[in-house]
Amino acid sequence: MEKIKILMLGESLDRFGGIVSVEKLIMAYAPAEIEIAHLATLPDGSTIRKILVFLQALVFLCSRLLTQEIDLVYIHVSERGSAFRQAITTTISWLFRKPVILHSHSADFHDFHTNLPRIIQIGLSWVFCKSNRFIVLSHSWKKFYVENLGLKPEQVIVLPNPVKFPSAIPQRIDTQKVILLFLGRIGERKGSFDLIYAFAAIPVAQKQNVELIIAGDGEGQRARDIVEKLNLSQYIKILDWVNELQRNELLEKANIFILPSYNEGLPMALLEAMSWGLPVITTPVGGIPELVISDKNGLLVNPGEIQQLTKAMQSLIENETLRLSLGNAAREAVSPFDISKYSARLGAIFRQCCEDKKV
Template identity: 60%
Template sequence: MNSIKVTMLGESLERQGGIVSVQKLILEETTSDIQIKHIATLPNGSTVHKVLVFLQAISLLFWNLLNRKADVIHIHVSSRGSAFRHSITTLIGWLFQKPVIIHAHSSDFHVFYSKLPQLLKQWLSWSFGKSTRFIVLSDSWKKYYIENLGLNLEQVIVLPNSVRIPPEVPHRIDSKQIFFLFLGRIGERKGAFDLIKAFASIPAVEQSRAKLVMAGDGDVEQARSLIQSLNLVEYITVLDWVNQEERDDLLTKADVFVLPSYNEGLPMALLEAMSWGLAVITTAVGGIPEVVTHDQNGLLVNPGNIQQLSEAMKSLIADENLRMSLGNNARVRVKNLDINSYLTSLRGIYTAVIN
């Protein structure tokens, strides 16, 4: 059987974030029957550099299509500039009569799309409608894209993000100090400042039994300033973005993962934490409630509700049995999201569109 030639378009692999994590996982774990050529459409750097890289990506896409180097085009798309850039790449693939798979990752496409002028909404709806398949991360996102962009039911496929499942995880028994961990972009959208304020409102006795480590890019200095103003320097540490090895080390040492986001697709950091057997505190936004069930494999709080978040943290400081039960159930829940199952599903999508 001939291998499937895939031209994959998405953010530069030098960037940080969930979309890059998904791309890397596919590229690193894909089997020999799928040959993927990755083309970066968004690098780090200045606006001028970003424009030049996108123009280069367009030329590479044309070259691949003209030289029959692509059986299928797989496009990783978010919102804002990404949506408009990839409306162009989608149409190029469509004009060449090649199957185009759009893979939607945005956490807040609904917010972005609702604010667009009608003409731009029609443009995105029309251009994205030219895709052969439209991959989304959850049933709730499938419903949204069908209802708002007019996509066909058969066109939209739910494929939740995947993780590498660690073969073994720590037991996390008799923790003297409960280690709360936040991984991701530090800012309002992921509730990073809410988390700091929630920690501040934990009574002193429980607070003395806990610590919080936050690792990521974004508004790092603003977070450190807030921590200092609340006299929490002794309890909360803010790191910069960590690499995979450092991330796994943190996940090994942590007791609880916290992600109190306002908007999400299906966050990779959350799935990774669950795969490491961590109890999780998060919010019922995006695809999260399709993976996390309150009081069964995690605790769900309302976005922006600092008191709820603080109470959830207090309960996990106090109750080791609850921490252990939630963490064990979380690991079981994501086992079916293993990368091997994911690649089987992705291969099935590729095969279906080229036959």
């Protein structure tokens, strides 16, 4: 079978975050008949470096399109600068009459879009509608893009993020110390500081055999300052961004995963935690309520509701049976998102998009 050559545009693979994790999984597990080349449109570094790398990416994209070396352009997009950068790459690919797949990972595109001037909203809608397929992370996001940007329902494909499923997980029975874990960008949007304040409200007697670990990039120093101010240093550990091996070690020893976000697409950290059989405490935002059902495979609390978050933590800290039950159900819930199944589905989307272009 002749290989389908894909040029995938997205963040530099050296960056941190869920989008990069998805990019790496897609490249590592691509079907045999799919050949993917990655083109970075956003590196780390200064604004000047970001502009230069993007301009270089445009030159490379045009050269590949001119020489007809690719069959399809596959673009990862988010909000703000990403939306504008990838609007340019999408338009160029469309002008060269190449099939384009846009893959949206945005957690708060709805807020970003609402605050744009009307003329820019129209421009982005026009560009997004030029894509042959538009991949979103949940049915709620599909509804948003169809209703607000004018994409056709048949154009938009719901494809939740993939997860590399661990073959074995710890039993977590008769736990002497309960470990709570947060993974992700430390900041307001992910509810990191809410989590610290909610933990502070747990009675001292219950905190004695509990540890909270918060790991990620972002506002780590601000989190440390809050921990010190609240005299919680003996209970809370703040780590920087962890690599895959370190992440798996944390997930293996954790008992509860917490992600009290205000906005989300469908967070990779949540899927990974569930695949490790962890009960999760999270919020009904983005695609999360389509996956997490409260009291069945996790607990849902409203964003910013500190008291709710405290009570949810207390209920799982004191009830091992509930932790194990929710954790087992969580692992089962994300089994359809295993990377091998995801890759087969994405490969089928690639093939269909190319075949449609030939007709």
